[in-house]
Amino acid sequence: MIDLVPAKGSSLGPIAVEKFTSGVKTPVTLRTIAEMAGVHPSTVSRALRSDAAPNETNRRIAQLADALEYRPDVAAASLRTRRSDAVGVLVHRLTDVVQAILFEAIESTLTEHGYQAIVANTYDDPGEQRRRVELLQSRRVDGLILADAHLDARYVDWVASRGIPFVLVNRHAGGYPAVTLDDYEGGRLVGNHLSDLGHRQVAILRGIEHSSASSERVRGCLDALAARGIAVPPDAIEATTLSASTGRDAVHRVLERHPGVSAVFAVNDFDALGAMIGLRELGREPGIDVAVVGFNDVPVAEAARLTTVRSPHNVMGAAATTMLLDVMQGKTVESVRLAPELIVRATSCPPA
Incomplete structure (x- = not known):
């Protein structure tokens, strides 16, 4: 009692x-x-x-x-107030470490403000993106955070037409409010670093073409190298799906065409880790025979002693959540770009 x-x-x-x-x-x-x-x-x-x-x-x-x-009774309260106190978070794949870190930061920040996060995987598929948005809207979510925007902005334009508050995170498209890293500057940091080390034959694992993050990292690196008089042939740039297996396979293809490559820049740490595996299979030691640089600085990058560009995904996820809450309250917001940081480790080396 x-x-x-x-x-x-x-x-x-x-x-x-x-x-x-x-x-x-x-x-x-x-x-x-x-x-x-x-x-x-x-x-x-x-x-x-x-x-x-x-x-x-x-x-x-x-x-x-x-x-x-x-x-x-959340359902009854939602019917009364037309609010669910829930926010939908769309990621291309939650098994992606970067997307998982972003979601953890988003969920933590939403919880602090009394909201629940509902995550949906879209696998970067346009049809799946629309289905997931419609499903989340049927659950009466109060807003959306899109971590799976495509550069062409058609998907984001469609979301905007549905009248639900939203922001983008980690990718930008169409001038909509977004919290991203300055990916172009991150790519420039890599290009300058490799040229400072003396590399003139560089290969790039460029990730996925429809991602603003991947595209700007590549562009920044190419521009920095070009400013030093270093040109990267188009067939030394390989597409990947941001995984160790595609990074490994891409390095095999590039070195078959360009055996003199002395440095590899991958726009994602897992591509870079895969590239390290591929190099060893070809008898070349990362950090001794070939320099390797990744991007994001996920936890395993430090253990692998991988040189990479650090992206503060915890800060990014929290900032995007705060921005969405402001949008939901009718406030005017501006996009935010966070600064990258080059982390030099053992896989940096001059040409052998």
Whole structure:
């Protein structure tokens, strides 16, 4: 038996609540609590809000709700308020380490503000992207965070036409509000680093063409190399799907055409790790015979002693979430670009 005795002057009378640990319990509603507390249901509703005033009545109602193991009926509340206190997060694949780090930061920030995150994998497929957005809208999400935007912006234009608040993260498209890394500058850091080391035969693993992040990293690197008089032949640039296996295969193809390559830049750490495997299979040691540089600085990059460009994905995810909450409140927002940092490790070396 739990006794809740109000302080002197409180509108609540003495209350005793028995917590049942077995048997079928009748669902506890706002009205149940209101009747036991002797107040109106609207008073209980206000008292149980996250922004409720810290007065004695609200504290006593919260105690009573906790003792009764009250759980809000989210679906009913959504119908009443036209809000779900949920945000949809669309990623191309949650098994991607970068996307997982982004989602963790987004979910943590949303939780701090009283929202729930609902994640959906789209596999970068245009049809799947639209299906997932429609599904999330049917769940009455209050907004969307898109981590799977395509450079052509057709998908994002379509999302905009549906009238739901949204922001982009890690990729940008069509001038819509986004939180991204300055990927072009990151690519420039790599190009300057390799040219400073003396490399003139460079191969690039360029990732996926429809990603703004991949495309700008490649462009930044090529521009930095060109400014030093270093040209990269088109057939020394290989597409990948941002995985170790495609990085490995891409290095085999490039070195078959250009055996004199002395440096490899991969726009993703996993491509870079795959490139290291491929180089060893070809009898070349990364960091001794061939320099290798990745991008993102995922946790495994440090263990592999991989030179890479650090992208603060935790900061990026939190900032995108804050931006979406501002958009949902009707505020004007501006896109944010975070600064990259080159992390030099053992896979950097001059030409053999």
